Amino acid sequence: MNLDLASIALSDLIEVLIDGILFGLQLSLLAVGLVLIFGLGGILNLAHGEFVIVTGVISAVLISSGWNPAVAILAGILFSGILALALDRSVLRPVYRLEGEMEVLVGLFVTLGLAFTLEGITSYLFPGLYFSVRVPVETVSIFGLSFRASALVSGMISFLSLMLLLLFLGKTMTGKAIRAALQNQTGSKVCGIDVDRMRSLVFFLGGLMAGLAALAKGIASSVEPGSGLELTSYALIVGVVGGVRSVYGAMVAGILLGIVNALAGYLLGTYLTLVILLAIVVAVILYKPSGLFAGGV
């Protein structure tokens, strides 16, 4: 058989690209919630990655105690949504009464505290636990290229979740009210929109999206306690690159950074990828502080 080096490199590259897109979709799913919550609540939620862990932990515990996996995962996702909602309604309530810089700073420390608390509780109660969903088929080959079936399924779930969110925000009256509240709070109130209620709803949605990200991640690889802050860092990177108030920007930036991440990992080595992503964030903040894709939703 005649081996052609150039074509191997190309097919490798395509696989890397697709891997990048699939990972990027997970990032998007994680970042949209962060961006929505920042846009409406004025809080950069450093506990956002913990919502992923919580879904993973709840699902794994329920599955191991005999629940039907589908129901267990659904319960896990729902739990993250409700947890996010509960945070909005309780500890964050006093933070919203602050203004400007003070709200941002106090918000950072309150959510950082929450992140450590949740990370502590989940690691202490469930050491060594991890959430992973196996797909029955190993690999799928498309046009002569082979893909891990799990990565494809995971990507599909991320993509569908994002499309559903876009549809909700773009087509329903409640979705439009959320976008309205992101763009102009006084204007929203004058239209009869309850901005506080929209903010709570956005927390719930952000929690659900993080829960869905846990499912996507659990299928592609695994979710385990202790990695929440790393996930939050990814979400922050994507959110800032996309434009920290833009849901649409977060989606595009997630995919873009997923590709960069995969390429950097392939060409330079995985230990460098996070550093490269951080360098990109710094460059975006310096040269285009509103984000690459600000505007839109």
Next chain:
Amino acid sequence: MDLLKVEGLKAGYKGLNVLWDVDLSVKKNTIVSIIGSNGSGKTTLLNAIMGLVEISEGDVVFKGERINHLRTQERVTLGLAFVPSERELFPQMSVQDNLMLGAYTPRARRSIKDSLRQVYDFFPVLKERSNQLAGTMSGGEQQMLAIGRALMSLPELLILDELSTGLAPAVTLRIYRKLKGLSERMTVLLAEQNIHQAFMVSDYIYVLENGRIIASGSPDELSESSLIKNAYLGVKA
């Protein structure tokens, strides 16, 4: 019947009181204007009625109900609509979406199609540009959009802060005529810089100076008053 009553109102901003003991009432199916020089407190008064500025003393009563404690969106649900002086549109949404959001309350949502048609009849330019982003409309078009959005909520009391801002005089005049026509069904409260237009269109006028009502009456009564003639109408008494 008084649709809106403001009694002994004191309001302002952190560390700065602006309105002092303001009394005002708006009868159903009339057009009432508040006039006064820059910084006299017109915007503050309208914002206080809408719940956008905190009240420290006094009452706002709408349809016989004290609404001091209600949040802005609850006041809108009760039948108040507001066109703020800064318009407060949703810049990255289409003209049509901006209008639809004006009909967010359940009552207004039921007749959203009819209202949309009426607003488009009222402002044909909004129909032509229904897909354009609100933020890219001209100043005058944005003002029409803000008025259209307020009408979408089918208000009982329409409150307008500086209706004429950014609009050509002919357009302002046309809107005033339309409002006059609408006042069969709707009541209107205006803050207006343009004294002549306020005199032309209003059934009753309040004059606000330094946060206090210093005179009030029908346009005829006020134009007889030498104080008003000197200060506002540019006529020597």
